[in-house]
Amino acid sequence: MTTLQLQNIVKRYKTNTVLDNLSLDVADGETLVLFGPSGAGKTVLLRLVAGVIDPDEGRVLIGGEDMTDVEAEHRGIGMAFQNFALFPHMSAEDNIASPLTATRSSADAIKASVGKVAKLLKIDHVLSHHPKALSNGQKQRTALARALVGSPPLLLLDDPLRNVDAKLRFEMRLELPRLLAAQGATVVYVTQDYKEAMALGDRIAVMANGSIRQIGTPEEIYNAPADIEIARLFGDPTINLLDVTPKKGPHGIHVELSNVEVPLPGAPEEVVGRDCVIGIRPESISFTTAAGAVPVDVEAETPLNEKTVTLVLTARKREILVSRPAGTPGPAQGAAAIAIDGSTAFLFDKATGALVRKTATAHGRNGEAA
Amino acid sequence: MSDTALLIKNVDKFYGPIDHGVHAVRNISMDIRKGEIIALLGSSGCGKTSTLRMVAGFEAVSRGTISLKGREVHTLPPVRRNVAMAFEGYSLYPPLTVKENIAFALKSSRLSQSVVEEKVAYIARLLEIEDILHRYPSSISGGQQQRASLGRALIRDADLHLLDEPMGQLEPQLRAVLRGRIKHYIKERGLTAILVTHDQTEANALADRIAVMEGGELQQYDTPQKIKERPANLFTGTFVGEPPMNVFEAEISGDDDRMVFALNGDVRLEYRTADFQPDVRKALLQRRRVVVGIRPYSVRRVANGVPARVAVNQWLGDQTHIAADFAGGTMVLVEHDRADLALGETIGIRLDPDSLHVFDAASGAAVSHGRELA
Amino acid sequence: METTSPLERIFRFVALSLVVLFFMFPIVWIFLMSFQTNETILTIPPTIVFSPTLSNYAALITGKLTTSAGTLDIAFMRNLMNSVFLSVTSVALSLVLGVPAAYAFARHKFRGSEDIAFTLLSFRFAPPLLVLLPLTQYFQWLGLSDTYVGLIWVYQLICLPLILWIVRGYFEDISADVEYAYRIAGHSWFATFRKIALPLAGPGIAAAGLLAFIFAWNNFVFALVLASADKQPVTVGALAFVTSSGIQYGQIAAAIVLSVTPTLALALYAQRYLVEGLSLGAVKG
Structure with a gap:
């Protein structure tokens, strides 16, 4: 050694x-x-x-x-x-x-x-x-x-x-x-x-x-x-990156997608009003029928082995990839709605690409294999 | 059938003299419906590229017929088949810019300049090559060349689009979104496409049906879901699926009460006889020696299962791969969350009768999938 | 498509036959001439029906040339030996010098390495006659004219660039990683050169050596000017057959057959390497 x-x-x-x-x-x-x-x-x-x-x-x-x-x-x-x-x-x-x-x-x-x-x-x-x-x-x-x-x-x-x-x-x-x-x-x-x-x-x-x-x-x-480039290198499908400007409202700090508020629990005050890029992993997004979800158009469904990836468009024609475990029910072609888990999203500074806020909670449980 | 776009009938390919040369493609028959995307999937040397080249017309058909929209094309030169192709080696024309390369495909269509411009711009946006439209092929990366080559093939209004390893060199970060866009583009226009690939992820993502090839023979031709759930034989079962299917040799015994699978003479899996239909039971008991397969994401971790020792626990961000010593071999499990397991720890494994694939030990042909006969 | 019409096949056959005939005719004709007397050769019109004689070969081997004007001594066998000695030694020396040099040029890009390599190649650009005059003078000053050493030295002009450039291409073709792997395994650079680079470039070195041998063997003008009768190779020695009483076509033909035989045999034996070596050198150089 x-x-x-x-x-x-x-x-x-x-x-x-x-x-x-x-x-x-x-x-x-x-x-x-x-x-x-x-x-x-x-x-x-x-x-x-x-x-x-x-x-x-x-x-x-x-x-x-x-x-x-x-x-x-x-x-x-x-x-x-x-x-x-x-x-x-x-x-x-x-x-x-x-x-x-x-x-x-x-x-x-x-x-x-x-x-x-x-x-x-x-x-x-x-x-x-x-x-x-x-x-x-x-x-x-x-x-x-x-x-x-x-x-x-x-x-x-x-x-x-x-x-x-x-x-x-x-x-x-x-x-x-x-x-x-x-x-x-x-x-x-x-x-x-x-x-x-x-x-x-x-x-x-x-x-x-x-x-x-x-x-x-x-x-x-x-x-x-640490930055957008690194976020893009890890994860398959690639992380979704959207230009956003976080706002502060009665329900706390949030971003707007298709005119729907997506809350960002735990986001620091400094991001409010700043030009940011939000990074959302495809597995942090799910299809839902619940109220308050983001409406989208389903473009194409591309099944992978153990998961199914769907390409959807927001109202402003922004592309988002959604991933779900294979075998679970998905949306039909056409209109659908997605729920975004804002607590696992990243915010990057748009100008520098550096991470401003990391996820509030880590994915899954901790516990490294010895 | 009226909606059949391409019909391949009893096609053989020999390199060298017929019946004596290398038999690269063995009596393949398949049909492709209009508007369908199909994938020829196999490892190198399986005959998939030979098949594609015969359809395109670069390779003579040794025996059999190929017809496109009802007319026999296998004796026609490539130019008269109305087929568009994206080549694995890109084959972009070096003295032309990316834009000219893509527009070149529309040369014979007599479209007005403005329509051509518009189409090129659209496809360039789709493939994210707008910034390099005025560059020459030699000055752009392999991934960009591949996208340009794809653009040149997709822009045409052909009866059939042939895509040879179309995404092998694409930047990994672009792959997922380009797959979605290309699939949408093809479907929206009702194009018919054959995709040749060795990458099952690509085949799964894009194709309506997959033709699995090996040793020049068509092993199975079905939807991705069917291939995954009902593989025709051990080859397809272990070839398609990532991580690959876990397989164990087993001996089956049973009575009115219990069905017992003895894996590698080591682990005994006991099921209620009622879990299997009578005809499945009969088929299983007829063959005493079988190969049992189970997909890594169908393996369940339960407290009172068969004990196995964790050898590897790899968290990949969105999924966890666990390998455990089991029945004298290795059992691989895939879970979507992070698994809190130390190396050497013992876990309990349960294999649901629903997710068992049973293959004949001698021929490799599937006997049963879950509760149903193959 | 792949199938060819019968017409195309016939045309191809005729075309190929013509090409073969064109290139093979002189060789066949020389071979036939070597078994004829001068009289039969000079018959007009020429005939291919004749009674073969071995007198030409006998004359060459005994060294006694009988002409109408009397008997002449010729040193053909000695010339042949000279050819063998000069070519073999020159190529051997070129290999000893050229192979390590080629390795250095292939593996170590130092300032000016390309220029030096090119300068070495440029020796082959100049017509030999251009360098011959000054060379003759130098050699006379240095006492090298009419010595084997001097000739072998001059032959390096022919052999060394050839070997250097062909073998360099072969060394460049060996993945550097393979050599790195051997170094990292604990072996010195010299061991790596000997155990990895040399064996892997073996076919290339053989091809280059063979080509250099042929070029050296066929050289005429250097030996003509720089060597006297007892050190001359066959190419120059053949001049002896142009006698005062006429040109001895029969003996010339026999001499050619004898002098071509070793290189031809060698070339046929190593044909595959040769073509490979030539094309590689051409592409890589």
């Missing part, structure tokens, strides 16, 4: 600044997810830690030791790549063994270690195959086995599930936490999939344009996204 510290990292390619004065601390044994759109600098950051790219400024500390000028082969890191990066001219066994052959272990010891990790990842039956003869899932497992085999104290996983199909990705998402926990390693995990980030990360660092925009537990980020 070990810690990782990045201090004021700057990396430029020609005139383009890819990492902009970035600092980050990863605790011993923690799984930190680097999450963000492509081009955010996640992969460059990971390579900097691995030592195959040098930073222009700043320091990389692994286990408290300054590793900035240490070559990649002396950093003692395990890494899995998005494109697997298997050695095509070596068998799966030799691929997995490659971190051990550098350590002058005996051939028997190497074989034993490779066999053990291969069994753990269920690829012991294809060890003699060359990468060409492996299925995508087996390639991905071979790449993971290669990263894990030397029990490195620091593991870097660069979007390892990107290039496998949805089913395998789901399987691995369930399997990975157990594997990583058994290793006890400190893990930096890069992904573009918010579900993977929430499922695997003890903490998530949201990156954009070469810097970290927000860092926190999955719960902190989902329930209090």
Whole structure:
């Protein structure tokens, strides 16, 4: 086990600044997810830690030791790549063994270690195959086995599930936490999939344009996204964002949609009269027949697997996505009405995009799985 | 039928000599009604793209017929089939701007300039490409190119719209709302569309009926709901559904009083015999070895259920995925709220007879769904 | 659609046959000539019916050329040996120098790296005659003219750019991640070069080496000016058949057949690599 510290990292390619004065601390044994759109600098950051790219400024500390000028082969890191990066001219066994052959272990010891990790990842039956003869899932497992085999104290996983199909990705998402926990390693995990980030990360660092925009537990980020962009990145379907100007009335602070008041319990006074963007998660909206609901027009219903998403239009032709568990009754085509749970809505400042008010109550119950 | 738009009849596709080459599409028959959206769903190499290319006319039909609005088209060149297509690789014309690319599809329609302008503007607003109408394909992102390509296909007034992986590259934040808009657009105009995709979310969201393909064969052709509730075989059952269906091998025994499913020889699920219709009971007892499937969101957590050990508890914001060690395998549960469960904790699991899918262990064909025969 | 009409097929066949005939004719004709005496060759009209003779080959191998004016000594076999020695050594040296250089150009973009790589390639742009005069002078000053070392050195002008550019394309094609993975696994950059980059670029290196060999083998003008009779390769040696008493077409043909045979055999053996190497170099370069 070990810690990782990045201090004021700057990396430029020609005139383009890819990492902009970035600092980050990863605790011993923690799984930190680097999450963000492509081009955010996640992969460059990971390579900097691995030592195959040098930073222009700043320091990389692994286990408290300054590793900035240490070559990649002396950093003692395990890494899995998005494109697997298997050695095509070596068998799966030799691929997995490659971190051990550098350590002058005996051939028997190497074989034993490779066999053990291969069994753990269920690829012991294809060890003699060359990468060409492996299925995508087996390639991905071979790449993971290669990263894990030397029990490195620091593991870097660069979007390892990107290039496998949805089913395998789901399987691995369930399997990975157990594997990583058994290793006890400190893990930096890069992904573009918010579900993977929430499922695997003890903490998530949201990156954009070469810097970290927000860092926190999955719960902190989902329930209090620092700005509009981050709110849009988490959640499927995407959060609804509408321009509003909160008002104060006899029933407290509210916003108006289709001329109907939607109360915002617990909203601070400062938002009144300010140009804001309200963020409402599709699952916080439900169809209703009760009085005082917001009238809408149903545009299209798009069933997903475990939920059904409906696109509706408000009186001012603003689009809203509503999500409900699959199998529950929904509206007919045409006119309908929706109820919005204002207590879980976010308010962002329209000019800066920053969060002004977070949800009054967190979604669901607390209680992180140990 | 008069409202049939496209009829595919006993179509085979061989690459190489007929009967000796690679048999990519095996005796497929399906009909598509006017105004219907259907999805060809399958993993790569299942024959869905070959089928689409035969309909479009880029690939010769080895055997069988394809007719569009009652006329046989499978020997016609693509240009004479009156079919619009959005390509997986976008295939935008590089020397034309996005706007010209989209308007190009209307070239042969002899519409006036102002009508063309209006249509392009409308579709651009729908697909959120208004800002890039004057850019060239090489200077826009993959997602934007895909939207432009979609626009070029949707703007036409064709007898059939073919969309090959139309949303694979779309920005995730736009997907949900674009799905809704495109579905509304197609339905409003009564267009007929075939969508080829490997992404079941897309197929579910857009299609009226889904054709599940595997190994060149049509596995099932039905509404998304039917496919989910009544999968024809084990392949469809496990292929469609996210997270995938939990499956366990089981042995069935029973008497007048009880029906017992022994999962992996480990867990015994007991039901009242009255829970099953006599014909279902008979069909089940005829096959002793079966595969039992249950959808992750149909698994119930109850106090007095079969004990299982929680191995994973992942909260994804709007839902929770729980994996528990169960019957020598893993049982995956999906719940809509956050689950307050520690790893290693024991939970009780109940599988309602209503949500059990039973498949023949040898052939994979469905035997029963819940209380009904398959 | 995919089906072709019979007419189209016939037309295609005729067109292809014409092309094949056009390119194969000189080779077939030379081959036939090598089994004829000078008299039969010069018969007008030419005939393809003749009694074959091995006298041309015998003359080449024994080194005794019998002409109407008397017997001449020729050093054809020695020339052939020279060709083999010069080509093999030049290519070997080029590989030793060029492959690491190609790797450096592919993996390390330093200031001016593109310029240097381009300058190396530009050696191939200038007509050889342009550099030949100053080169001859230098070589005489340095005492390199008429030495194997000097020739091999000059041959680097031919081989090195070729190998550098083709092999560089191959190295660039190897995903950098694969090499990173090996580094991170704890191996030095040199081990990575040896165990990962070299084996993966193997086919490209073979193709480049083969091409360089052919170019070196076919070189004429450098050897003509810079080497005397005992160091000359076959390309220059063939001039000996233009004698005072006439041109010995039969022996020339036999000499050509003999000198083409090794490269042809090599090229046929490695045809697949060759085409791949050429097209890759062309696209990537």
